[in-house]
Amino acid sequence: MADIQRVGVIGAGLMGSGIAEVHARAGIDVVVTEVSQPALDAGRARIEKSLQRGVRAGKLTEADAEAALKRLTFTTDLSAFADRDLVIEAILEQEQAKVEVFRSLDKVVEREDAIFASNTSSIPIMKLGMATRRPAQVIGIHFFNPVPVLPLVELVPSLLTGEETIARAEAHATEVLGKTVIRSQDRAGFIVNALLVPYLLSAIRMIESGFASAEDIDRGMELGTAHPMGPLRLSDLIGLDTIKAIAESMYEEFKEPLYSPPPLLLRMVDAGLLGKKSGRGFYSYA
Numbered sequence: 001m002a003d004i005q006r007v008g009v010i011g012a013g014l015m016g017s018g019i020a021e022v023h024a025r026a027g028i029d030v031v032v033t034e035v036s037q038p039a040l041d042a043g044r045a046r047i048e049k050s051l052q053r054g055v056r057a058g059k060l061t062e063a064d065a066e067a068a069l070k071r072l073t074f075t076t077d078l079s080a081f082a083d084r085d086l087v088i089e090a091i092l093e094q095e096q097a098k099v100e101v102f103r104s105l106d107k108v109v110e111r112e113d114a115i116f117a118s119n120t121s122s123i124p125i126m127k128l129g130m131a132t133r134r135p136a137q138v139i140g141i142h143f144f145n146p147v148p149v150l151p152l153v154e155l156v157p158s159l160l161t162g163e164e165t166i167a168r169a170e171a172h173a174t175e176v177l178g179k180t181v182i183r184s185q186d187r188a189g190f191i192v193n194a195l196l197v198p199y200l201l202s203a204i205r206m207i208e209s210g211f212a213s214a215e216d217i218d219r220g221m222e223l224g225t226a227h228p229m230g231p232l233r234l235s236d237l238i239g240l241d242t243i244k245a246i247a248e249s250m251y252e253e254f255k256e257p258l259y260s261p262p263p264l265l266l267r268m269v270d271a272g273l274l275g276k277k278s279g280r281g282f283y284s285y286a
């Protein structure tokens with residue numbers, strides 16, 4: 001069943017670079033694309049840094065890291081995806097941009113049995129499937145940040161995704177990448193973010209109302225419930241722009257007030273305070 005040898009990853013941000021890295025480490029040939037050369041260079045640097053971190057932690061040898069890097073090809077040219085068995089899209093959480101990517105992929109990828117996956121956490125897989133001539137081969141494969149460390153993948157078929165696509169994607173995630181798979185219906189937020197995002201937004205509202213400090217909220221959840229990081233440090237890790245986008249999609253889908261992004265989150269994103277990746281969010285990262 002593990003028949004997927006050539007993978008393409010669209011987007012080399014936090015998630016895309018992690019997805020490319022775990023594939024290269026699993027022995028898969030990977031093509032990575034970005035919209036610009038600087039974004040591509042930043043993605044490559046992120047992967048190199050993470051591989052070195054893995055070496056320092058004793059998770060892989062220097063030789064494994066070098067071999068993984070050799071399996072990665074970086075290009076800004078989408079036509080390099082023509083021979084891919086599986087393409088995973090991991091661009092910004094913007095529906096129209098994702099729809100455009102799937103439309104382009106449909107034209108570029110030549111393999112009739114190729115699977116088109118999205119790492120989205122909130123945009124309907126159905127909308128992405130309908131942008132192609134092959135909705136039966138479109139599926140959500142949602143990873144968690146940091147991708148090399150967290151063992152979970154959410155598998156999200158749309159109403160039109162075929163059984164064979166689901167089985168191939170599941171075999172790939174478990175047998176090749178060594179991840180644990182859970183399945184969710186195609187609803188904004190799937191399982192994990194549907195529970196996690198309202199919790200993160202509630203923590204942001206606590207700061208907004210002067211209820212408690214970021215440090216105390218985080219310490220409370222770390223020491224009181226044994227979470228590895230509190231909600232505000234976790235928001236900084238995920239990226240405040242990403243949380244805003246997921247919250248907006250969930251609000252759009254369910255009209256549940258708890259999902260609506262609080263003004264403090266909106267202002268911070270407007271200010272470019274996006275969390276760890278921009279150097280400042282609820283905390284500073286010098």
Ligand SMILES: C[C@H](O)CC(=O)SCCNC(=O)CCNC(=O)[C@H](O)C(C)(C)COP(=O)(O)OP(=O)(O)OC[C@H]1O[C@@H](n2cnc3c(N)ncnc32)[C@H](O)[C@@H]1OP(=O)(O)O
Pocket residue numbers: 050051053054057059120121143144145146148149150193196228229234238242
């Ligand atoms: C928003 C999206 O749609 C969905 C999401 O992504 S939601 C966000 C999900 N993510 C989370 O909830 C993250 C929660 N936080 C954590 O899990 C942890 O705090 C953390 C993994 C980020 C950091 O943990 P911490 O213990 O401080 O760091 P560290 O000790 O360096 O790393 C933890 C383990 O990962 C390993 N590791 C770290 N980086 C690695 C890398 N690049 N490659 C391989 N292994 C790595 C370490 O060796 C260590 O392994 P060990 O437990 O066997 O010793």
